Amino acid sequence: MKVYHGRILSFEDPTSPREYGYMAVDDNGRIVSLSHERQDVGGEFVDYSGYLILPGFVDAHIHLPQFHRRAMISNSLLEWLERHIFPAEMKFSDPSLARNIAREFFSALLRNGTTTAAVYSSPHRESTNIAFEEAAKSGIRAVIGQVLMDMNGPEELLTTPEKAVEDIRGVASRWHGFDDRLFYAVTPRFAVSCSMALLKAASEIARRLNLYVQTHLSEQLGEIAEVMRLFPGFESYTEIYLRAGLLGEKTIVGHAIHLDDRERKLLAGTRTKIAHCPSSNFFLHSGVMDLEAHERFGLTIALGSDVGAGPFISMFNVLRDAYYANAMSPAKAFHLLTMGGARVLGMEDRIGSLEPGKEADFVVLNPGPLASIHDDLEVLLSRLMILGDERNVVATYVRGKRLWPS
Numbered sequence: 001m002k003v004y005h006g007r008i009l010s011f012e013d014p015t016s017p018r019e020y021g022y023m024a025v026d027d028n029g030r031i032v033s034l035s036h037e038r039q040d041v042g043g044e045f046v047d048y049s050g051y052l053i054l055p056g057f058v059d060a061h062i063h064l065p066q067f068h069r070r071a072m073i074s075n076s077l078l079e080w081l082e083r084h085i086f087p088a089e090m091k092f093s094d095p096s097l098a099r100n101i102a103r104e105f106f107s108a109l110l111r112n113g114t115t116t117a118a119v120y121s122s123p124h125r126e127s128t129n130i131a132f133e134e135a136a137k138s139g140i141r142a143v144i145g146q147v148l149m150d151m152n153g154p155e156e157l158l159t160t161p162e163k164a165v166e167d168i169r170g171v172a173s174r175w176h177g178f179d180d181r182l183f184y185a186v187t188p189r190f191a192v193s194c195s196m197a198l199l200k201a202a203s204e205i206a207r208r209l210n211l212y213v214q215t216h217l218s219e220q221l222g223e224i225a226e227v228m229r230l231f232p233g234f235e236s237y238t239e240i241y242l243r244a245g246l247l248g249e250k251t252i253v254g255h256a257i258h259l260d261d262r263e264r265k266l267l268a269g270t271r272t273k274i275a276h277c278p279s280s281n282f283f284l285h286s287g288v289m290d291l292e293a294h295e296r297f298g299l300t301i302a303l304g305s306d307v308g309a310g311p312f313i314s315m316f317n318v319l320r321d322a323y324y325a326n327a328m329s330p331a332k333a334f335h336l337l338t339m340g341g342a343r344v345l346g347m348e349d350r351i352g353s354l355e356p357g358k359e360a361d362f363v364v365l366n367p368g369p370l371a372s373i374h375d376d377l378e379v380l381l382s383r384l385m386i387l388g389d390e391r392n393v394v395a396t397y398v399r400g401k402r403l404w405p406s
């Protein structure tokens with residue numbers, strides 16, 4: 001048993017954070033109790049007085065092979081992919097490069113307070129396997145999948161529906177459910193890169209093996225025009241995914257910017273989840289997602305960095321951009337980052353907030369020099385939301401184990 005002391009915050013309620021002074025965590029990494037006064041539960045005392053303790057950050061959309069291709073400006077999403085991203089992802093056919101970058105990537109996530117991430121790997125089976133190996137070693141919680149594409153890309157990155165299914169089976173059988181911490185996501189890149197046969201094969205195998213699905217939806221107007229040209233006879237981009245069988249409660253679509261209400265209804269009706277990626281949306285000038293309209297339809301929303309179209313691996317930067325995109329209280333922003341992330345991944349009964357019975361994924365933050373620990377909560381959270389960065393992260397814990405600093 002360990003008892004952590006600090007200014008402990010949890011964001012179950014988007015309008016008012018809960019605050020405690022003490023959190024007891026058992027040897028299995030499960031939260032036993034939260035309290036204002038120190039209780040006599042025994043165990044080791046870990047003193048973080050002067051620091052904030054928050055639920056671990058969830059990044060619901062990030063690309064591992066694009067980690068070193070951040071901040072490459074371009075005129076459009078499709079041009080950016082061709083010029084900067086496909087060449088970067090091709091290099092992941094080299095296992096030693098794939099391993100080095102994966103190691104660096106997971107360590108950077110933990111250093112920035114991200115305890116759970118939904119990760120797009122490269123279009124290679126082996127690099128995806130390596131990503132799982134490095135995630136397993138790092139201790140992070142993650143959902144990972146090999147990017148699938150069978151058209152409109154360089155030959156070396158293309159697969160076939162049959163090969164895609166074989167790759168997914170091979171990697172998912174080893175890693176899906178590993179340590180109850182790593183999971184497989186079937187990851188068709190987006191409709192521009194995938195034939196209907198590939199989208200259907202992807203959704204079938206995901207359903208059969210009960211895997212996650214992650215993909216991009218409705219990011220840029222030029223992309224949408226291209227999708228509608230490639231898939232004539234469909235009413236909308238969302239309808240293509242619906243008819244392929246890809247939408248559902250284990251599906252996370254990234255961006256979802258230029259949607260009409262019919263599409264919102266399709267997403268809500270299938271309980272499909274949304275990864276909101278405001279930093280990426282600003283960087284590529286994709287547009288601004290209408291958070292309020294999505295919420296009116298009851299859609300479940302998390303935040304994603306979308307590195308490398310998003311230039312920042314720190315979720316503080318994503319919080320700031322989420323605020324610029326849609327005005328919201330700091331408590332709401334931290335709610336989306338933590339509880340929203342957990343809900344989008346269907347993990348709300350084990351992570352996303354600090355509550356008894358949940359697993360102890362948390363970050364320890366030094367508010368200085370942005371604010372004083374004694375400041376009013378609104379001030380503290382507002383300063384962190386807009387100005388926070390990795391220098392504020394003192395320690396990162398997953399399941400009660402300190403993973404950073406290691």
Ligand SMILES: [Zn+2]
Nearest residue numbers: 063216254306
């Ligand atoms: Zn993306």
